[in-house]
Amino acid sequence: MNQSLPPLEQLEEKFDSLLRRIEPLDTEAMAQIRKRLDSLTKPQGSLGQLEEIATRLGGIQGTAQPQITRKAVLLMAGDHGVVAEGVSAFPQEVTPQMVYNFLQGGAAINALARQAGAQVICTDVGVAFPLEPADLMRHRVANGTRNMAMGPALTRQEALQALLVGAEVAEDAIQAGNRLLATGDMGIGNTTPSSAIVAVLTGAPLAEVVGRGTGINDGALAKKREVLGRALAVNKPDPGDALDVLTKVGGLEIAAIAGAVLQAAAARTAIVIDGFISTAAAMIAARLSPLSVSYMFPSHGSVEPGHRKALAFLGFEPMLNLNMRLGEGTGAALSFYLLEASLHILNEMATFADAGVSEKEG
Numbered sequence: 260m261n262q263s264l265p266p267l268e269q270l271e272e273k274f275d276s277l278l279r280r281i282e283p284l285d286t287e288a289m290a291q292i293r294k295r296l297d298s299l300t301k302p303q304g305s306l307g308q309l310e311e312i313a314t315r316l317g318g319i320q321g322t323a324q325p326q327i328t329r330k331a332v333l334l335m336a337g338d339h340g341v342v343a344e345g346v347s348a349f350p351q352e353v354t355p356q357m358v359y360n361f362l363q364g365g366a367a368i369n370a371l372a373r374q375a376g377a378q379v380i381c382t383d384v385g386v387a388f389p390l391e392p393a394d395l396m397r398h399r400v401a402n403g404t405r406n407m408a409m410g411p412a413l414t415r416q417e418a419l420q421a422l423l424v425g426a427e428v429a430e431d432a433i434q435a436g437n438r439l440l441a442t443g444d445m446g447i448g449n450t451t452p453s454s455a456i457v458a459v460l461t462g463a464p465l466a467e468v469v470g471r472g473t474g475i476n477d478g479a480l481a482k483k484r485e486v487l488g489r490a491l492a493v494n495k496p497d498p499g500d501a502l503d504v505l506t507k508v509g510g511l512e513i514a515a516i517a518g519a520v521l522q523a524a525a526a527r528t529a530i531v532i533d534g535f536i537s538t539a540a541a542m543i544a545a546r547l548s549p550l551s552v553s554y555m556f557p558s559h560g561s562v563e564p565g566h567r568k569a570l571a572f573l574g575f576e577p578m579l580n581l582n583m584r585l586g587e588g589t590g591a592a593l594s595f596y597l598l599e600a601s602l603h604i605l606n607e608m609a610t611f612a613d614a615g616v617s618e619k620e621g
């Protein structure tokens with residue numbers, strides 16, 4: 260593991276300062292947008308969630324004229340020691356292999372992001388294999404996590420450093436002009452830590468939040484449940500302390516996603532939360548800063564059984580139902596269209612007065 264992390268106090272101070280920068284939405288801008296939406300040539304509220312999205316985008320950006328110019332998917336990669344227990348259908352080397360695939364533009368997220376006009380920014384937060392060129396590993400916090408069935412997956416230092424790496428990647432993307440972000444994950448085995456986080460924070464029984472991930476068979480599913488039971492019994496994560504949960508049963512890419520979400524909130528930038536893994540990470544972010552939830556948008560509903568519970572924890576319903584179960588940011592990239600659509604409505608529709616359309620009588 261990496262020995263050269265900054266001292267714990269320094270990491271804690273930096274992280275606390277990030278949390279302190281997160282503010283509530285701009286209610287004045289939201290009121291102005293609601294007024295404009297109600298003046299447009301449609302029965303009030305008839306565009307449903309699209310109207311709520313436009314309103315919230317204004318509250319996030321602090322203006323009655325929110326804009327989405329550049330968009331980026333922040334794809335965090337990391338490995339998991341718990342794969343030694345046989346919890347995934349695929350071998351661990353798929354994580355670095357997929358990192359190269361992302362860089363070459365051949366993965367599902369590359370196809371969807373290209374179509375959406377978004378950039379894919381792939382970061383190695385904790386892959387367990389060397390990557391070439393070595394510069395690809397500059398953000399790496401550790402060579403994967405430890406096996407959470409035997410003890411804590413991370414140290415508190417590693418968890419904080421990974422949160423800060425995610426925040427830095429998001430900050431760079433925002434500095435580069437991106438006004439809309441999405442989360443994405445890659446890490447063989449990461450539905451296991453995600454299930455652990457969802458079980459601990461929602462209090463749901465393990466059986467209800469453990470799924471087949473990449474497609475494990477019945478035997479491996481029973482094993483995955485048993486391994487998760489052991490991980491919770493050995494680590495006893497404190498449901499009231501999200502950082503404790505992240506450290507004991509989390510992951511480096513999961514921490515980085517949580518950090519990116521918190522940084523997006525601190526920089527008044529909307530961030531779309533992808534499937535099961537990203538939603539588990541968003542739950543950690545929500546517990547660390549409840550204000551951050553207003554900066555998040557849900558995307559699709561995953562086939563993973565725990566996902567609905569995770570979304571409900573955040574107060575969200577999925578925007579898309581396409582039976583997806585991939586991660587990488589695929590559902591989030593698809594949802595970019597809906598966020599952009601909400602602004603086309605706001606900016607391009609005529610008002611009743613402008614178009615000479617008669618208003619509601621009763």
Ligand SMILES: Cc1cc2ncn([C@H]3O[C@H](COP(=O)(O)O)[C@@H](O)[C@H]3O)c2cc1C
Binds near residue numbers: 346348357445473
């Ligand atoms: C080729 C391939 C591409 C992927 N892209 C995302 N995942 C997804 O599957 C993994 C989680 O499932 P589990 O916990 O069962 O391992 C993560 O890497 C997730 O991003 C992939 C998985 C594979 C095999």
Ligand SMILES: O=C(O)c1cccnc1
Binds near residue numbers: 535583
């Ligand atoms: O919903 C997801 O994000 C997901 C589900 C299974 C495997 N990987 C990701």
